[in-house]
Each structure stands twice: as structure tokens, then as C-alpha cells.
Amino acid sequence: MxxxxxxxxxxxxxxxxxxxxxxxxxxxxxxxxxxxxxxxxxxxxxxxxxxxxxxxxxxxxxxxxxxxxxxxxxxxxGRPPNQKRAVLEKRAQSTGWNSLQSSNTGVCSCIRLIDKSAVTCLKWVPGSEHLFLVAHSSGCLYLYNVEHTCGTTPPHYQLLKQGESYAVHTGKSKSAHNPLLRWTAPGExxxxxxxxxxxxxxxxxxxxxxxxxxxxxxxxxxxxxxxxxxxxxxxxxxxxxxxxxxxxxxxxxxxxxxxxxxxxxxxxxxxxxxxxxxxxxxxxxxxxxxxxxxxxxxxxxxxxxxxxxxxxETPKVDDPVLAWSEPDEEGLVQFLCKERPLKEERVRGRMKKFRESLLKRRKQREVDEKMGQTRQSRLEEFFPATRRRKAVSAAVEASSGRKRSKMK
Incomplete structure (x- = not known):
């Protein structure tokens, strides 16, 4: 909101x-x-x-x-502050968070015991037939094992590992019960x-x-x-x-x-x-x-x-080291087309268009840089022509054109 x-x-x-x-x-x-x-x-x-x-x-x-x-x-x-709990519960109820009850994993019955916020994603752990992750809109991430049962009461956790921007907890239960682990990250x-x-x-x-x-x-x-x-x-x-x-x-x-x-x-x-x-x-x-x-x-x-x-409050996180690289087309095809239902020709077609557009813009940038020493600045560079300015300009031109036609 x-x-x-x-x-x-x-x-x-x-x-x-x-x-x-x-x-x-x-x-x-x-x-x-x-x-x-x-x-x-x-x-x-x-x-x-x-x-x-x-x-x-x-x-x-x-x-x-x-x-x-x-x-x-x-x-x-990350994990939202306690002050936002009431708002999140109202949003979850309005969006029908319990629509996953038809899942045959047996996890939905115990999700209510953990967090009443909406489940946003279910994902199998790569290479495993038994482990899967459950993400919540609360910002928590839980690890489950389909071969383990869920407790009848809300689980209690103990800290397993902690860093500047995350914390990992494990259940205190003596026997193996779901969830096995819980990840949290601070802040909005x-x-x-x-x-x-x-x-x-x-x-x-x-x-x-x-x-x-x-x-x-x-x-x-x-x-x-x-x-x-x-x-x-x-x-x-x-x-x-x-x-x-x-x-x-x-x-x-x-x-x-x-x-x-x-x-x-x-x-x-x-x-x-x-x-x-x-x-x-x-x-x-x-x-x-x-x-x-x-x-x-x-x-x-x-x-x-x-x-x-x-x-x-200032978020307690390390200063990020940002880096960008060229998009991995094969990785995108694998994820969006093999693991997701998107058609491969659409992904490859958009990637082709992206490369052509990027090459065109880079060439234009090189031309602009070469001409930068002698090129005279234009008024439009100081006042970019947005849709509103373009519409006003078009109206003025149309009005001027009508006046000139009357003078003839």
C-alpha cells in the first residue's frame, strides 16, 4: 500500500x-x-x-x-517487521492463501502452524527427490522433506548460522520433523x-x-x-x-x-x-x-x-558489490522453457531482437561520442520531449498551420 x-x-x-x-x-x-x-x-x-x-x-x-x-x-x-503482520494477514485472506490445499505433498496442513502469510513458491531442491523449499510472502524460506511428518504444534527453532544479512534456524525437536530449516533475511x-x-x-x-x-x-x-x-x-x-x-x-x-x-x-x-x-x-x-x-x-x-x-532505521547489510554481464541465453532457455512453460521460439526471438537493438544503440553511442567535440547542444537535450510536451507541440503546430492557411 x-x-x-x-x-x-x-x-x-x-x-x-x-x-x-x-x-x-x-x-x-x-x-x-x-x-x-x-x-x-x-x-x-x-x-x-x-x-x-x-x-x-x-x-x-x-x-x-x-x-x-x-x-x-x-x-x-526479507522478513517483514512485526508491525506489518496485521496488514499481511489481511492481504493473505483477501487473496485466498489456502488455495494450495490440493497439493499432494502434505505440506499445506502444517504451513498454517508456521506462518499465516501467503505461500508464494514451491520448489524442489535440484538433484533431490525428497527435499523441497517453501517460500512465504513473510520473507521466510523453509526446507521440507516429504518423508518426514509435520508436528502438531508450531515448531520451535534454534539458531544454526547467522550473517549480516541472513539467519538460518533449525528445529529444536529431537526427532526429524518438518520443517527442517528456516531462513530469514532482515528488513523491507x-x-x-x-x-x-x-x-x-x-x-x-x-x-x-x-x-x-x-x-x-x-x-x-x-x-x-x-x-x-x-x-x-x-x-x-x-x-x-x-x-x-x-x-x-x-x-x-x-x-x-x-x-x-x-x-x-x-x-x-x-x-x-x-x-x-x-x-x-x-x-x-x-x-x-x-x-x-x-x-x-x-x-x-x-x-x-x-x-x-x-x-x-538503517538496514544492517553489507555494501553490495554490483556487477553485470551479458544475458545467458542458454540458461534462460533452460529455465524459462524447460522448467517453465514459455515457448523457446519466443525467448530466442526476444533475445535476437535484444542483441540487434543493443548493437544499434552502442554504434549510435560511439557516433555521438565522436561528434561530441563539435556537436552543438540542442534545446531538446535540456528539456526532453515527453508525451505531454509532444502533444502540446503538435497542438501548437496544428494551430499555427491553420492560422497560416487563413492568411493565404
Whole structure:
């Protein structure tokens, strides 16, 4: 969900912090992507009767990014904070998480004892006839053995191995019971994406969730996709704070008042009213002292401090070493066509188009670099022609043409 109605508030109260761009404007940039959002977009867009994997859409979109010389960094969710548990359970219930009960692996009966969140993937361990992995939207990964039984009570775990960005637990049971192992990784993808752009590791974050800004992400891109006519919206956090005349701490409190995934919100408080109250009183504590609690009831045992702390925390991860290489066509065919139902001619056809497009762009880049010493800058380079500008330009030209015809 992100931050409720934050995009609307920015549109009306801080439009100078937004810019309309096109995908080509990010050529040569490193972009962090919230992978769960991208995958869920494709999953929701695919008709259920087709039984296609969202990885198909991810394949096409990734190649489009590479064609535009965009270097994508896919960031995965770890284990979500406890504050998000209620939101995840509501989402799981609305999407029918127990639809896997028809599985004959015998695992679904014990999944409920482990985690009520949605099962996102079942995968056999390569080379094994008995071991398989179960991934949850909670960010946990479990290892099962079909020859072992499941316990009748929720399992208890003990730490087996731990690193900066992961932890592996094993069951405390004396006898072998499922699950055998549990992997967890800390934090939300939005928080890590925001950390990467703040540290300068990437140039921007591509996500549809506005809470990337609340986590301190300095540049957020929305609608960065593979559609030719798509217009990207770029948000700048420094310009947003300047336009709203807020400090970052005040902005985080504003986001909590608007509504986030980590706690409830004050009832009946709209964006304009919330912004006005934060400007007047600067903190949620100050707002609570002056708000009318009859018209704007405050949630009982409101955990806003935990949500605030979550937005301010820096993910405890090692700085990633990023590297990109040419796509492995044979590996893609093996995975998407042999292990998945995608047709091989489609994959190879798209790869051929990708190589041709990449070669054309590289040659054009070489020509531009050679002409760089004598080439005069054009006005369009300072003001890229987006769809909106093209439409305005076309309207002006049409209008000018009509006037000239009358003068004849």
C-alpha cells in the first residue's frame, strides 16, 4: 500500500518536486527495483486460466531496461517487521492463501502452524527427490522433506548460522520433523532500496510504493516499465521537503498520519489537514495534544513510535558489490522453457531482437561520442520531449498551420 494519498498531496502541494520523464532519460543509470512489487504486477495482470509465470514479464522488462542501458538491481523483501503482520494477514485472506490445499505433498496442513502469510513458491531442491523449499510472502524460506511428518504444534527453532544479512534456524525437536530449516533475511525491500540510493550505490529507486520516500530514498521513480508510451514520474525527496517546508523527521510523522503499513492512523484525518497539523505542531505528539479526539479518534495503544523507528532505521547489510554481464541465453532457455512453460521460439526471438537493438544503440553511442567535440547542444537535450510536451507541440503546430492557411 505504501503511504495513503501521499501522491495526491504531492501533486497538489508540492508539484515542483515531481518531473515527467521517459525511460530513455535513465540511460546509463543504476536503478534499484522493489522486486516483490514488480512480480505482483505481472501476477495480477495475468489471467489465472493461462497459468503463466510472472517471471515471463520480468524477463521482457529486464531486457527492455538493458536495451536502454539501464542497470537494474533487483531487491527482495526479507522478513517483514512485526508491525506489518496485521496488514499481511489481511492481504493473505483477501487473496485466498489456502488455495494450495490440493497439493499432494502434505505440506499445506502444517504451513498454517508456521506462518499465516501467503505461500508464494514451491520448489524442489535440484538433484533431490525428497527435499523441497517453501517460500512465504513473510520473507521466510523453509526446507521440507516429504518423508518426514509435520508436528502438531508450531515448531520451535534454534539458531544454526547467522550473517549480516541472513539467519538460518533449525528445529529444536529431537526427532526429524518438518520443517527442517528456516531462513530469514532482515528488513523491507523499500528500506534497502532507500538505503542504496542514499549511499550512492544506485541512482534511483523504481517502485510504486510511496513509502520509499518515507524511508529516506532521495529519488523515486514510478511507472518505470517497458511500455513505449509510458511516462515516468520522478520524485525528489530534497525538493519535496523544501516545497512542503518540512524537515525529514516531520515528513515521516506526516506519512504516519496519512497511513502506512506499520500502524493504524488517526481517524478522519485527510492529507490537507494532516499536513497543516504537522506544520503547526511538528510532531505526532504535538498533533495528539491539539486534535479533536471526537472527530479524529486516536487508535487505542497506537504503535506510531515503532513505525517511526522503523522508517529511521538503517538496514544492517553489507555494501553490495554490483556487477553485470551479458544475458545467458542458454540458461534462460533452460529455465524459462524447460522448467517453465514459455515457448523457446519466443525467448530466442526476444533475445535476437535484444542483441540487434543493443548493437544499434552502442554504434549510435560511439557516433555521438565522436561528434561530441563539435556537436552543438540542442534545446531538446535540456528539456526532453515527453508525451505531454509532444502533444502540446503538435497542438501548437496544428494551430499555427491553420492560422497560416487563413492568411493565404
Amino acid at each position: 505504501g503511504i495513503t494519498k501521499l501522491a495526491n498531496l504531492i501533486h497538489f502541494d508540492a508539484p515542483e518536486s515531481m518531473r515527467r520523464k521517459e525511460i530513455g532519460d535513465y540511460s546509463g543509470k543504476i536503478i534499484a527495483l522493489d522486486t516483490s512489487i514488480v512480480v505482483n504486477q505481472f501476477r495480477s495482470a495475468l489471467p489465472s486460466h493461462l497459468k503463466l509465470s510472472p517471471l515471463t514479464g520480468l524477463f521482457y522488462r529486464t531486457l527492455t531496461f538493458l536495451e536502454h542501458d539501464i542497470k537494474p538491481v533487483f531487491v527482495l523483501d 525491500a523499500e528500506a534497502l532500496c532507500a538505503h542504496l540510493v542514499k549511499s550512492g550505490t544506485v541512482n534511483a529507486v523504481a517502485s510504486e510504493d510511496m513509502d520509499t520516500l518515507a524511508f529516506g530514498g532521495t529519488v523515486l521513480l514510478r511507472q518505470l516499465n517497458a511500455k513505449r508510451d509510458s511516462e515516468v514520474t520522478e520524485y525528489s525527496l530534497p525538493k519535496l521537503l523544501e516545497a512542503l517546508q518540512l524537515t525529514y523527521k516531520e515528513f515521516v510523522d506526516l506519512c504516519i498520519l496519512l497511513g502506512c503499513d506499520y500502524c493504524d492512523k488517526i481517524g478522519g484525518l485527510g492529507p490537507s489537514r494532516a499536513l497543516k497539523l504537522i506544520k503547526q505542531h511538528h510532531t505526532i505528539e504535538g498533533v495528539m495534544e491539539h486534535v479533536n479526539r471526537k472527530t479524529h479518534p486516536i487508535p487505542p495503544n497506537w504503535q506510531y513510535k515503532d513505525a517511526r523507528k522503523l522508517f529511521f
